[in-house]
Amino acid sequence: xxxxxxxxxxxxxxxxxxxxxxxxxxxxxxxxxxxxxxxxxxxxxxxxxxxxxxxxxxxxxxxxxxxxxxxxxxxxxxxxxxxxxxxxxxxxxxxxxxxxxxxxxxxxxxxxxxxxxxxxxxxxxxxxxxxxxxxxxxxxxxxxxxxxxxxxxxxxxxxxxxxxxxxxxxxxxxxxxxxxxxxxxxxxxxxxxxxxxxxxxxxxxxxxxxxxxxxxxxxxxxxxxxxxxxxxxxxxxxxxxxxxxxxxxxxxxxxxxxxxxxxxxxxxxxxxxxxxxxxxxxxxxxxxxxxxxxxxxxxxxxxxxxxxxxxxxxxxxxxxxxxxxxxxxxxxxxxxxxxxxxxxxxxxxxxxxxxxxxxxxxxxxxxxxxxxxxxxxxxxxxxxxxxx
Amino acid sequence: xxxxxxxxxxxxxxxxxxxxxxxxxxxxxxxxxxxxxxxxxxxxxxxxxxxxxxxxxxxxxxxxxxxxxxxxxxxxxxxxxxxxxxxxxxxxxxxxxxxxxxxxxxxxxxxxxxxxxxxxxxxxxxxxxxxxxxxxxxxxxxxxxxxxxxxxxxxxxxxxxxxxxxxxxxxxxxxxxxxxxxxxxxxxxxxxxxxxxxxxxxxxxxxxxxxxxxxxxxxxxxxxxxxxxxxxxxxxxxxxxxxxxxxxxxxxxxxxxxxxxxxxxxxxxxxxxxxxxxxxxxxxxxxxxxxxxxxxxxxxxx
Numbered sequence: 001x002x003x004x005x006x007x008x009x010x011x012x013x014x015x016x017x018x019x020x021x022x023x024x025x026x027x028x029x030x031x032x033x034x035x036x037x038x039x040x041x042x043x044x045x046x047x048x049x050x051x052x053x054x055x056x057x058x059x060x061x062x063x064x065x066x067x068x069x070x071x072x073x074x075x076x077x078x079x080x081x082x083x084x085x086x087x088x089x090x091x092x093x094x095x096x097x098x099x100x101x102x103x104x105x106x107x108x109x110x111x112x113x114x115x116x117x118x119x120x121x122x123x124x125x126x127x128x129x130x131x132x133x134x135x136x137x138x139x140x141x142x143x144x145x146x147x148x149x150x151x152x153x154x155x156x157x158x159x160x161x162x163x164x165x166x167x168x169x170x171x172x173x174x175x176x177x178x179x180x181x182x183x184x185x186x187x188x189x190x191x192x193x194x195x196x197x198x199x200x201x202x203x204x205x206x207x208x209x210x211x212x213x214x215x216x217x218x219x220x221x222x223x224x225x226x227x228x229x230x231x232x233x234x235x236x237x238x239x240x241x242x243x244x245x246x247x248x249x250x251x252x253x254x255x256x257x258x259x260x261x262x263x264x265x266x267x268x269x270x271x272x273x274x275x276x277x278x279x280x281x282x283x284x285x286x287x288x289x290x291x292x293x294x295x296x297x298x299x300x301x302x303x304x305x306x307x308x309x310x311x312x313x314x315x316x317x318x319x320x321x322x323x324x325x326x327x328x329x330x331x332x333x334x335x336x337x338x339x340x341x342x343x344x345x346x347x348x349x350x351x352x353x354x355x356x357x358x359x360x361x362x363x364x365x366x367x368x369x370x371x372x373x374x375x376x377x378x379x380x381x382x383x384x385x386x387x388x
Numbered sequence: 389x390x391x392x393x394x395x396x397x398x399x400x401x402x403x404x405x406x407x408x409x410x411x412x413x414x415x416x417x418x419x420x421x422x423x424x425x426x427x428x429x430x431x432x433x434x435x436x437x438x439x440x441x442x443x444x445x446x447x448x449x450x451x452x453x454x455x456x457x458x459x460x461x462x463x464x465x466x467x468x469x470x471x472x473x474x475x476x477x478x479x480x481x482x483x484x485x486x487x488x489x490x491x492x493x494x495x496x497x498x499x500x501x502x503x504x505x506x507x508x509x510x511x512x513x514x515x516x517x518x519x520x521x522x523x524x525x526x527x528x529x530x531x532x533x534x535x536x537x538x539x540x541x542x543x544x545x546x547x548x549x550x551x552x553x554x555x556x557x558x559x560x561x562x563x564x565x566x567x568x569x570x571x572x573x574x575x576x577x578x579x580x581x582x583x584x585x586x587x588x589x590x591x592x593x594x595x596x597x598x599x600x601x602x603x604x605x606x607x608x609x610x611x612x613x614x615x616x617x618x619x620x621x622x623x624x625x626x627x628x629x630x631x632x633x634x635x636x637x638x639x640x641x642x643x644x645x646x647x648x649x650x651x652x653x654x655x656x657x658x659x660x661x662x663x664x665x666x667x668x669x670x671x672x673x674x675x676x677x678x679x680x681x682x683x684x685x686x687x688x689x690x
Binding site for chain 2: 021022024048049050052053054055056058059060062063064065066067068069070071072074088089092096197198199200201202203204205206207208209210213
């Protein structure tokens with residue numbers, strides 16, 4: 001069935017099709033229409049779930065962790081400040097090995113207030129142990145929501161779907177709604193195994209751990225995060241077999257013969273495709289890689305995709321004061337392993353913070369600057385800023 | 389309702405022990421005894437969530453545990469929201485008979501956890517929230533909390549500048565949420581306490597039990613005084629034992645035959661040792677005033 005849906009409604013459809021059992025959520029722009037849609041779906045009996053209308057995002061994540069410990073499939077959604085408030089509980093979800101799924105609609109950090117798109121909220125959660133899956137379009141948003149449950153539950157690690165504020169959350173696109181029975185075959189009910197609060201098997205979870213054991217628990221998380229790279233690819237494969245749409249952790253577009261490769265994520269990927277097509281028409285050898293996963297970081301795949309390229313232009317709609325954009329840090333660090341001749345020059349660009357448009361024109365200008373400059377002027381170059 | 393001198397029947401106390409021996413509480417810990425009695429009242433199936441507090445430590449370090457019921461150690465401020473989530477999962481999985489209990493200290497309840505607690509109570513989620521109140525952040529080493537009584541010494545309210553504010557009236561706050569059941573209890577009155585846990589288990593919606601739990605370490609007294617001091621708190625009306633249904637029907641459960649002066653309770657504890665007789669008089673007035681308000685409510689229901 002095809003429907004015209006906003007990104008936020010696509011998330012709600014994804015959660016509904018995944019037979020989510022417990023939703024705990026709190027409103028925040030631009031996420032709110034996700035939880036509004038889920039409330040409507042619950043009221044209309046489209047999904048048999050328990051909906052906890054909590055008093056904060058912190059409690060939303062705590063309740064999801066509790067629900068997951070009770071053996072249920074749990075989901076929430078948030079943005080910006082809400083994700084920042086959840087930060088403590090994001091770490092907690094990972095440590096407790098609760099496969100909670102969260103949709104984060106990227107929103108800029110206050111102060112000053114801004115409700116518009118900016119990845120600083122989600123990239124700030126890089127060290128929490130959440131799998132992070134960035135989306136380019138609304139179809140990908142819906143499909144990724146379903147896949148996120150499968151990935152998270154098979155690894156007992158929480159997973160975050162990330163979509164751009166307004167460019168996706170409030171923009172409608174015609175998308176294919178997968179058949180509910182097919183989704184049920186693809187994603188069976190959550191099986192918590194023996195890792196839940198079972199009254200017939202009284203166990204204590206999360207208690208004080210001495211320094212002879214804590215490191216082992218952390219190592220297991222790292223081991224499973226590394227395993228996640230293969231699991232994500234397997235889930236992508238299986239999804240493609242059933243539903244005919246294939247996703248990649250690192251997707252190359254026109255990159256094979258490109259001298260300059262753009263490295264992008266989220267909706268900037270979709271604009272970059274247009275920019276690259278236009279530049280290609282003018283005979284420019286430009287391509288891109290689109291990154292879907294920030295955690296686990298697809299180090300091997302990004303090395304493979306960028307090895308031997310001359311220049312890589314990374315567009316970060318986020319930034320770490322005192323350092324650089326996060327995607328640039330990650331890619332730079334991964335490519336360091338390459339021998340000097342194969343290691344591309346890295347041009348890190350900061351653009352589109354607080355929802356400022358990253359248009360085809362902006363992407364073209366980034367390409368032209370990268371092509372023209374023999375070396376980057378700085379570790380990060382800010383695009384379109386009126387320096388005052 | 390029964391008077392203090394009423395004879396209790398120990399056959400009312402279930403024999404089942406849902407804790408094994410070997411906990412690591414301090415000697416004379418009121419919180420440790422409280423859990424033993426509470427679980428006797430609750431029975432199975434019961435599931436607990438415990439935030440950062442003394443009870444993080446008491447069950448033993450991983451992989452040891454004294455618990456005979458499942459326990460999830462949750463984040464400090466999340467007891468109420470965690471149990472709301474656990475209960476939702478059980479409801480969806482057809483296990484609604486499981487009693488889901490949050491077990492938090494006074495810091496986790498009066499202070500950092502009050503937002504989540506208020507949310508859970510306002511939604512009337514079907515959970516039992518228990519605050520074992522030892523009147524300071526005891527696990528971190530006796531720092532002042534919103535539950536610390538006025539005049540008390542703690543490590544963050546030294547004798548030269550003891551706590552200058554009254555104890556937060558958490559009962560009044562919870563009663564204002566119109567929850568179906570609220571009770572106060574203390575391990576010095578085990579029959580009363582067990583009866584209240586049994587009753588709480590039988591009620592749907594948010595239930596709140598406020599336990600006074602003596603802490604010899606933090607109250608600066610010998611450990612063999614725990615039960616006595618908890619008893620004196622009741623007899624002096626500092627901690628009256630009562631229950632409130634639906635935020636309106638008040639009932640006093642233990643009626644002391646004679647009210648003792650607060651000084652008898654306070655002078656046994658080093659945390660109050662610096663107080664002058666004037667201070668104690670003021671304290672007495674404050675206790676009388678609060679009890680007067682409660683008495684009016686008890687009278688309404690007579």
